[in-house]
Amino acid sequence: MMIKSFVVRVTGRVQNVGFRYFAVKEAEKENIKGFVRNEANGSVYLEAEGEEDAVNRFMVRIHRGPSWGRVDHVTVTEQPVRNFRSFTVKY
Secondary structure (H helix, E strand, O other): EEEEEEEEEEEHHHOOHHHHHHHHHHHHHHHHEEEEEEEEOOOEEEEEEHHHHHOOOOOOOOHHOOOEEEEEEEEEEEEEOOOOOEEEOOO
8 A cells, every 4th residue: 555645735716615624524535644724825735645546536526626616726746754643624
């Protein structure tokens, strides 16, 4: 089982639409660990890690976002595994 870890930045209408809680719910479905937070520039920042296939499924959902939001652009950068214990919202 290959664990992968990624930094993800999402732009669009992604704040004040429940995007962080959408990300938590989707992460829990796939046993993804990490965190999500809003950024001052209006984007959302995530760090997500888990089994490679699970992370890929999670990323598909992040690219779509919640139905009441709008994802314009997603950048994904691989990073060393951080060994997160859960997936949380940071403020």
